[in-house]
Amino acid sequence: MGDVMKKVVIIALIILGLIIIGNFVYKYINKTAEQDPKMGNSEISDDLQPVWVEIAQAARGDIITYISETGMTLPVKSVVVAAETAGRIVQMDVKVGDFVQRGDTIAVVDDEIARLALDQAEAQLINAAAAYEKARKDLQRYQVLLKNEEVSESEFENVRVQHELARSAFLSAEASVKSAQRQVRNTRISAPISGQIAEKNVQTGNMIIMNQPVVKVVDIGEIKVIVRISESDISKIRKNIPVAVYADAYPGFEFMGTVFTLSPEANPESHTFPVEIIVPNNQQKTLKSGMVVRVNIQSDVLENVLLIPRDAVIERFGRNIVYIVDGQKAHERNVEIGQVKGEEIQVVSGIEPGETVVIVGQYNLEDGTPVRIK
Structure with a gap:
């Protein structure tokens, strides 16, 4: 009798354990379905339960398109100051990084x-x-x-x-x-331009000869950036169009410049065209020579195009779709998308201005799903 009771208790415990595990798995699957938008929400669709959504309205606006390239900063003015006489340096007080004005004494040779x-x-x-x-x-x-x-x-x-x-x-x-x-x-070596000492090649006491480099002076009041533009993009660029310049050394900071020159001749190996961009530096001379920068050259302006939030567009089975709210239901629309403008995207076809698109909750929708707007 005792053995039978033990078996009954064991079987009961096993059944209870299976019930608890099954309940846990059921809740976990439901929770995962709610959190993972890609799993859809067939239960809501089958039961026709309203889905809470957030919406936005399709509206017209302008999009500026850019050509993005990488280049290196260079000073607009750079002069290597060489000795015009031979002798011993008896005075040299400048050091790398010092600012000098045109005509300032850089070094003095024994006279x-x-x-x-x-x-x-x-x-x-x-x-x-x-x-x-x-x-x-x-x-x-x-x-x-x-x-x-x-x-x-x-x-x-x-x-x-x-x-x-x-x-x-x-x-x-x-x-x-x-x-x-x-x-x-x-015997008095002076600065030919205003700028900063970028290189110093001699010291006080050194003997120098005629034409020997003494210092290099660079003016970084303006910076130039040389980028190479492909054959397909060079026709989109014109002189004086605005350019945004970004340096990794200053994240989030934008420098503005303009296109200064466009070479009429492509590199025979890369088939790219050199384009020179001039960027006015700030008072702190933040941009330095030799920095790697990214540039966005304005290439075109698309005026009065239809825009919606990028989050409204989802991809299903190779199609770009949005959900339009009409009354209390969401309806699926295929859309053709175009250029991106920050958090917005151009819609070439598929919806009309003023129509309302779902921007939150769209992954839980199917065509005809009832919705409630938050």
Whole structure:
């Protein structure tokens, strides 16, 4: 008797356990069906229970289309400042990143030799000027003597030749002084443009030679971006059209520029056309040279097109559909979609302006499902 009771209790417990598990599975499946819109809601459809939905109205608006490319920032103005004289650097106070104005002193080369050369040239000029003045007076005097037939033609010719030689010597000495003065000025290396020091190639105490690079100055008040546009898109771009520029270094920040130049010649290998974009920098000079940026070039404006929220469009069996609310029921419509504008999408055909589309709850609908609007 005891064994029989034990078996009955065990069987009862097993049955109770199966009931509990079955109930749990049933609730889980129902909950999953409610949370997963792709499973549909056949129970609602079969029982014709209203589905709570949110709606929006189809309306007309404009869409701006863009061509998106990636490029690299470059300074509009960039100058490598080279030495115009040889010697030892005796002063150089700038460092990379410093701002300089046009004409500011960047470095100073020892000018002792240059000044000695200038002193010598000036002394030679004084002597040449005195000799030239004497020769000029002699020529004037001999012109009078020749006219009075007091000197011969050959004597006058000798004086004239001496005058020409003295004049040439004076002009040469004058040019030597100007050259020596230039050499003295060249010992002071100055900024040819306003901007920032991007590279520094020498230090105080270094010996430099003629044409040796000293610093690189860049002006990033304006930045240029070179992008390469495909054959299919180049006809959509025009000079001066607006361009939005985005840098990964500044997420969420937008810089605005314009198309500056379009090359008439494609790269023979990539078959793309170089397009130069000019972007005014802000006061903080946020954009730097050498950054990788993304650009959106405005290519077209679609005016007065029909727009609905993107969430209203769902794909089923390879078709794009929306649900239109008519009265208290939702009706399925096939739609042809076009361009995207943020959270909106263009509808080319399938619905009319003013019709109401479901934007929340659409995954639980079928054609003819009763709805209630939240």
